[in-house]
Amino acid sequence: MTALPAARPIGVFDSGIGGLSVLQALRRELPHEDFIYLADSGNAPYGDEKGDAFVQQRTLAIARWLCAQHGIKALVVACNTATAAAVELLRSTLPELPAIGVEPALKPAAACSQTHHVGVLATRGTVGSARFQRLLAAHSAHTRFAVQACDGLARAIEQSTEEPLPAPESAAKIGALCAQYAGALGSFGLKTGDIDTLVLGCTHYVFAKDMLRELVGPEVQILDTGAAVARQTRRILAQAGTLAPEQSADGQPAETGQVRLYTTGQLAALQAAAERWLDLPARCCTALPRT
Ligand code: DGL
DSSP, rough: OOOOOGSSSSEEEEESSHHHHHHHHHHHHOOSEEEEEEEEGOOOOOOTTTTTHHHHHHHHHHHHHHHHHHHHEEEEEEOOHHHHHHHHHHHHSSTOOOOEEOOHHHHHHHHHOOEEEEEEOHHHHHHTSHHHHHHHHHHHHEEEEEEEEEETTTHHHHHSSSSSOOHHHHHHHHHHHHHHHHHOOOBBSTTSSSSSSEEEOSSSGGGGGGHHHHHHOSSEEEOHHHHHHHHHHHHHHHTTTTTOOOOOTTSBBBOOOOOOESSSOHHHHHHHHHHHHHHHOOGGEEEEEOO
């Protein structure tokens, strides 16, 4: 028998483990929902040089797999690069599937920056996209944005959970790339002309936030989109009438939802990431054949 819509899981995917930062926020906002997460780590990174056609083809293939194998009721594209390249195509190709994308937090950054100078770190794919350029144009009236494409940073974060387990060199590599790219944006602080707000425009970079915080100092606001995307997902499900109930039929609080994670890359890497960032046991994770 087909499960009732509200009982079906929410699909979440990213080029790799970066979208786990969005899944953290989704689980906080929607604790009674079941989630199926797909890390396309076998094909990561999407954003350095893969190009739109490849990212579109992967996005559609993953969406179809999540629908066919898991009957998802909505899909969160937890990847700025895939959202920029493919969310419109996804919506027109699978119109029945509510799709929630992520985009760099330029609007909230423009609203909260006091120096009117904002730094943005994202992948080359995101910053070169027409969607990002439209977003930038829409919020540049009173704010100057310094934008930096961060080749290699998402890959270095992916590699930090791959076997052999995180070596000090891997942290050093992430640190060096963060220093290079944050340094290229300009000077950070609260003085006139300083960048006082930093937008993390790639879901992987959330896992380098502590290193970036060290580099930009304590006063700078660092924005990511996980919580906003989670609230938007709640709104979309509420409109569709497919939110999982918060109480069971006898009025007791509903159980916490289940999470299953799949990877097209290395199983041990996903297990390490799921344990480190979501406190989930290794048995929640499954490897898929690389496609
Ligand atoms: N995590 C992805 C994003 O938010 C992409 C990283 C990559 O694969 O390049 O843009």
